[in-house]
Amino acid sequence: MNPAPSVIVFSSLTGLGFGLLAWLGLGIPDVTGAAAFLMYALGYGLALGGLLASTFHLGNPGNARKAFSQWRTSWLSREAILAVAALLIVAPYAFGRVFLGGAPAELGWLGALACVATVFTTAMIYAQLKTVPRWSTPMTPVLFLGYAVGGGALLAGQATLATILLAFLGVVQLGAWTLGDARFADVGSTLETATGLGAIGSVRQLEAPHSGTNYLLTEMAYQIGRKHAVKLRIIGFLFAIALPLLILQATPGGLLWMALAVVCHLVGVFATRWLFFAEAKHVVALYYGK
Amino acid sequence: MTALPQSCEKKLGLVIDLDTCVGCHACVVNCKEWNTSNYGAPLSDTDAYGADPSGTFLNRVHTYEVTPDVGVPQIVHFPKSCLHCDDAPCVTVCPTGASFKRSEDGIVLVNEDDCMGCGLCAWACPYGARELDALAGVMKKCTLCVDRIYNENLPEEDRIPACVRTCPSGARHFGDLGDPDSDVSKLVADRSGVDLMPEMQTKPVNKYLPPRPKDTLLQDSAALELVATEPKGFLAWLDKALGAL
Numbered sequence: 001m002n003p004a005p006s007v008i009v010f011s012s013l014t015g016l017g018f019g020l021l022a023w024l025g026l027g028i029p030d031v032t033g034a035a036a037f038l039m040y041a042l043g044y045g046l047a048l049g050g051l052l053a054s055t056f057h058l059g060n061p062g063n064a065r066k067a068f069s070q071w072r073t074s075w076l077s078r079e080a081i082l083a084v085a086a087l088l089i090v091a092p093y094a095f096g097r098v099f100l101g102g103a104p105a106e107l108g109w110l111g112a113l114a115c116v117a118t119v120f121t122t123a124m125i126y127a128q129l130k131t132v133p134r135w136s137t138p139m140t141p142v143l144f145l146g147y148a149v150g151g152g153a154l155l156a157g158q159a160t161l162a163t164i165l166l167a168f169l170g171v172v173q174l175g176a177w178t179l180g181d182a183r184f185a186d187v188g189s190t191l192e193t194a195t196g197l198g199a200i201g202s203v204r205q206l207e208a209p210h211s212g213t214n215y216l217l218t219e220m221a222y223q224i225g226r227k228h229a230v231k232l233r234i235i236g237f238l239f240a241i242a243l244p245l246l247i248l249q250a251t252p253g254g255l256l257w258m259a260l261a262v263v264c265h266l267v268g269v270f271a272t273r274w275l276f277f278a279e280a281k282h283v284v285a286l287y288y289g290k
Numbered sequence: 291m292t293a294l295p296q297s298c299e300k301k302l303g304l305v306i307d308l309d310t311c312v313g314c315h316a317c318v319v320n321c322k323e324w325n326t327s328n329y330g331a332p333l334s335d336t337d338a339y340g341a342d343p344s345g346t347f348l349n350r351v352h353t354y355e356v357t358p359d360v361g362v363p364q365i366v367h368f369p370k371s372c373l374h375c376d377d378a379p380c381v382t383v384c385p386t387g388a389s390f391k392r393s394e395d396g397i398v399l400v401n402e403d404d405c406m407g408c409g410l411c412a413w414a415c416p417y418g419a420r421e422l423d424a425l426a427g428v429m430k431k432c433t434l435c436v437d438r439i440y441n442e443n444l445p446e447e448d449r450i451p452a453c454v455r456t457c458p459s460g461a462r463h464f465g466d467l468g469d470p471d472s473d474v475s476k477l478v479a480d481r482s483g484v485d486l487m488p489e490m491q492t493k494p495v496n497k498y499l500p501p502r503p504k505d506t507l508l509q510d511s512a513a514l515e516l517v518a519t520e521p522k523g524f525l526a527w528l529d530k531a532l533g534a535l
Contacts, residue, residue, distance in 0.1 A: 059405075
């Protein structure tokens with residue numbers, strides 16, 4: 001799949017932003033006043049920035065407001081509604097924390113729940129697509145939630161919590177890669193099933209339907225990622241998980257070390273999320289002999 | 291509304307005969323002509339006369355080579371457009387309600403006034419039947435020529451999809467696949483029509499008729515075997531003489 005920069009920025013930043021807002025809603029860390037203002041500003045900045053980025057890849061953004069209408073069937077619509085709902089629920093809680101010295105804990109829990117649910121719906125946009133076997137597994141929501149709560153804990157400055165969650169995320173990420181590699185074969189789509197000609201023999205593309213490229217090829221038959229997959233996995237794992245863990249465990253801590261861990265994690269998240277798209281093969285590529 | 295209808299009164303669709311398709315691409319051209327000049331945004335081309343031409347098409351003809359275990363390979367031309375699936379995943383993923391499947395005839399359509407061009411429906415389609423128009427920024431797909439088939443301003447013989455109307459080899463058939471007694475349903479039964487990618491569980495309405503079995507003359511490739519490996523007589527002398535030169 002074509003890893004559009006706006007989609008990578010959207011899913012990475014909203015994940016981190018909602019992850020941080022979820023921890024803040026649970027009172028972790030238990031901040032008020034100026035400290036709370038800075039943390040909520042960071043959380044809202046990431047979440048809103050990500051949501052804004054998601055509109056950049058639309059062909060017809062004027063109709064974006066209609067995306068709130070089809071929650072009955074569409075995960076993308078559910079994501080849009082929950083994202084706005086989460087930000088609205090968290091807002092009065094954040095106001096109380098920043099300006100009034102506190103807010104009802106129940107409101108914070110509700111906000112945290114909405115934040116986590118938003119990340120889940122983001123993941124389901126991809127996990128629902130049978131056409132992309134690597135994505136259509138329960139590992140996708142686990143992975144997205146893992147990145148959100150792990151990165152959120154790191155942003156919230158929770159060294160112990162972040163250590164546990166990043167270690168868990170490492171296991172989930174390795175598992176997702178390993179299981180994902182076998183998914184396309186498991187689903188069983190081949191050029192033979194795609195053309196219905198398998199009963200006659202083996203099928204190969206003789207001539208493409210057109211000499212130029214098209215929307216389907218640029219969007220769904222993107223192959224650069226697969227070429228460098230192993231290198232990118234190592235880079236992504238190193239930055240997103242290994243280096244932040246090392247910083248958390250082997251340094252004295254403090255704001256500067258935490259900031260460095262966050263920057264490392266962000267670089268790693270972008271690399272693994274880029275790979276999440278670039279590495280995924282859509283079944284339509286079969287029709288083009290790819 | 292992006293919920294799929296419980297059931298459709300009719301299941302209008304196409305039956306494509308891979309035995310008779312000659313790969314002339316006339317259906318591609320006539321589809322583009324009709325659909326660029328009628329319903330909705332035109333099907334744009336970018337850099338049409340330049341080095342990197344690209345454009346939106348609702349119907350494309352692939353060409354494949356099929357090699358059996360025994361015997362010689364054969365060429366199959368393979369037209370592909372929207373299959374108007376019963377379980378259309380492109381419809382349910384749509385966040386704006388632009389995509390829908392009609393309960394009266396099962397046609398899957400896009401209301402371009404509601405489409406925000408996110409492209410998720412194209413990702414959800416296993417068949418590559420939907421293309422986001424590069425200029426209009428909205429999703430384009432086969433309408434089964436909904437503006438022809440019910441159009442009483444057209445002569446009756448033209449009230450079929452443009453691709454079917456133009457096919458010179460009679461490889462495309464249009465009708466109600468929900469009615470077991472329709473001509474198209476009988477054709478599918480007679481010729482053992484198949485679904486594309488059944489493992490994707492989309493329950494496509496369009497069916498494909500596989501090529502009929504080939505003549506057995508070339509079955510074991512015997513006719514293509516070398517008849518002589520070593521020259522004899524005059525040819526042997528010529529071979530020797532030319533070799534010595």
